Amino acid sequence: MNLMVNIRVALRALRSNMLRSFLTVLGIVIGVAAVVALLGVGRGATASITDRVAGMGSNLVSISAQMRFGPGGSGSSASLLFEDYEMIQANVDGIASVSPIYTSQLTVSSSTRTSYYSISGVTPNYLDVRSYEIAQGRFISEEDYLANKQVAVLGSTVAEDIFEGLNPIGRKLKIKSVEFTVIGVFAESGSSGGMSSGDEIIIVPLSTGYAKLFGSSAMSNGQQTLSTIYISAASAETVDQVISDCELILRSDHALTLSEDLPFSVSSQAQALETLSEVSGTLTAFLGAIAAISLLVGGIGIMNIELVSVTERTREIGLRKAVGATRKAILVQFLIETLTLAILGGVIGVFVGSLIALIFTWTGIITAKITFDVIALAFFSAVFIGLFFGLYPAYQASKLRPIEALRYK
Amino acid sequence: MIEVKDIYKIYKLGDQEVHALDGVSITIRDGEMVSIMGPSGSGKSTLMAILGCLDIPTSGAYYIDGEEVEKMSEDQLANLRAHKIGFVFQQFNLLPRTSALENVMLPLQYDGLNTKLRIEKAKEALEIVGLAERMYHHPNQLSGGQQQRVAIARALVNEPAILLADEPTGNLDSRTGAEIIAMFQKLHKERHQTVVYVTHDSFTARHTERVIHLADGQVKREEIIADPLVAGVSHRPEDNNGYGKAVHVESKKKEKRA
Numbered sequence: 001m002n003l004m005v006n007i008r009v010a011l012r013a014l015r016s017n018m019l020r021s022f023l024t025v026l027g028i029v030i031g032v033a034a035v036v037a038l039l040g041v042g043r044g045a046t047a048s049i050t051d052r053v054a055g056m057g058s059n060l061v062s063i064s065a066q067m068r069f070g071p072g073g074s075g076s077s078a079s080l081l082f083e084d085y086e087m088i089q090a091n092v093d094g095i096a097s098v099s100p101i102y103t104s105q106l107t108v109s110s111s112t113r114t115s116y117y118s119i120s121g122v123t124p125n126y127l128d129v130r131s132y133e134i135a136q137g138r139f140i141s142e143e144d145y146l147a148n149k150q151v152a153v154l155g156s157t158v159a160e161d162i163f164e165g166l167n168p169i170g171r172k173l174k175i176k177s178v179e180f181t182v183i184g185v186f187a188e189s190g191s192s193g194g195m196s197s198g199d200e201i202i203i204v205p206l207s208t209g210y211a212k213l214f215g216s217s218a219m220s221n222g223q224q225t226l227s228t229i230y231i232s233a234a235s236a237e238t239v240d241q242v243i244s245d246c247e248l249i250l251r252s253d254h255a256l257t258l259s260e261d262l263p264f265s266v267s268s269q270a271q272a273l274e275t276l277s278e279v280s281g282t283l284t285a286f287l288g289a290i291a292a293i294s295l296l297v298g299g300i301g302i303m304n305i306e307l308v309s310v311t312e313r314t315r316e317i318g319l320r321k322a323v324g325a326t327r328k329a330i331l332v333q334f335l336i337e338t339l340t341l342a343i344l345g346g347v348i349g350v351f352v353g354s355l356i357a358l359i360f361t362w363t364g365i366i367t368a369k370i371t372f373d374v375i376a377l378a379f380f381s382a383v384f385i386g387l388f389f390g391l392y393p394a395y396q397a398s399k400l401r402p403i404e405a406l407r408y409k
Numbered sequence: 410m411i412e413v414k415d416i417y418k419i420y421k422l423g424d425q426e427v428h429a430l431d432g433v434s435i436t437i438r439d440g441e442m443v444s445i446m447g448p449s450g451s452g453k454s455t456l457m458a459i460l461g462c463l464d465i466p467t468s469g470a471y472y473i474d475g476e477e478v479e480k481m482s483e484d485q486l487a488n489l490r491a492h493k494i495g496f497v498f499q500q501f502n503l504l505p506r507t508s509a510l511e512n513v514m515l516p517l518q519y520d521g522l523n524t525k526l527r528i529e530k531a532k533e534a535l536e537i538v539g540l541a542e543r544m545y546h547h548p549n550q551l552s553g554g555q556q557q558r559v560a561i562a563r564a565l566v567n568e569p570a571i572l573l574a575d576e577p578t579g580n581l582d583s584r585t586g587a588e589i590i591a592m593f594q595k596l597h598k599e600r601h602q603t604v605v606y607v608t609h610d611s612f613t614a615r616h617t618e619r620v621i622h623l624a625d626g627q628v629k630r631e632e633i634i635a636d637p638l639v640a641g642v643s644h645r646p647e648d649n650n651g652y653g654k655a656v657h658v659e660s661k662k663k664e665k666r667a
Binding site: 005008009012016017312315316319320321322323324325326327328329401402403404406 | 504524
């Protein structure tokens, strides 16, 4: 009894039961394909979020006021002051660029429509810290800033909304009741993973904003306030030093002792990235759970098909034994049968799953990322399930005496 | 030669012991044609399964050509089933979705013969049972009688010393049944094939040289038939008189089922 004979017997049995063979393969294909596609797309999504945040520059440090609702119920929040910005710029080493921002929601009207937009007052070096690109026109210049010029740079969505396809450069719009001239439009940046999108903002010179737009809400005890200060550290190594220096300066500016909580958040993009990778870890675990479920469902599919045929196959085993098959011959036959089906299903499943992931990539929804470990996980789990549920009943049946197997109902 | 000595087969049903075989001893010589007859529950099918090495007795000795079956390993038993014994079942037990030829080739699959030789032998066996022209038909395309003939061809394909049949006509009408018995008689006469079959019908039983009457798991008597009936020629008597009580018991049962 050699192996070739066994293979021949097994393939003959598979061929004479095409439908059953096909259904078993299908069950494995679905299980494997689901896992490969889901994990591929999930990992792709995670990677794209992480990449986008990393692309913002890990040298970026941002300072903003923290809303505090203390037990005293005062609800007081310290204001980040323009003066803080000046102090940081003057006193902190290891900084490439510092950019103060004041942001407010204001009404914007053109000749045809009026709506609310997020208006940010910035300094001319704003583009050093935020990686927006100018698609048309130019950004705010030193001259605009110093002369309190009424000029604005628009996000791409804003420009589209307000001017409806007309070239916005040189056109006028009113913020509150103050007339501004559009000097530039940002390139479309897409959503930036939870950060405020550059597509929906209007940028004006901070000086003009203080003078004509923000009014008293931007003032605290007679001092100009800020929403955020962005600092670009000279290098990744100086980020931690910049953060601690800024915290010291803020404490002294606001007369806080070391034991008091700092009412400002001073954080680097690297820290944000850390948080984000925790989030993406959770996401991956979640996707893994979904994959495990689809594998389970696929596995149950495989199991069902194989268990349903047990009755018939038990009698077949009885008959084969009755005409002279040894127990080993029976087991080898079933091993080869199930192995053939499981591997066939596994291979097709990997292809189908990869194809689904590729379709996601081609259509631009998500760039799927299929790695070898995903393929191996899906393939080997399905093959294992297929083998187990194919072999176990055969093993049980082969232990029966021929007459018992033949009478099996 | 088959020799069975004081065989018991005891099943446990709850705390009750059922003696399917209760001390059976029989001998079947080479080239003999024998029937084992008895009502249902007499233990005849159990005896047949043991003779065919498909089941093992609770106690007792069983010799095939002088070799003691109980002492054989699983693989030796498989070898015995493959080469010494051809077994025909009441329910035919053909593999579905598989051609007559491949069904007949089944016992040869485990022999490692080359495909050409296996096909040749299977065709020969199908010719013996007169089904050569239907060898590519699947079981569901064959009549009951034809299926049973395929099963006989499968039993013959390894040229076994002993052909055993458990109620081979039980699932067939009387005319087709007669054809099957005629087949056995032909094999016996022309090839000196040892044939043992089980039946509950005394008319069918009387087509052999010797009838072993079984009841309640024991051999009640052995009957030598000096002039066996000839299948397809002899007619079943109207009243079945003189063929024993078993016939009546069975026919009543059949009426009930109908």
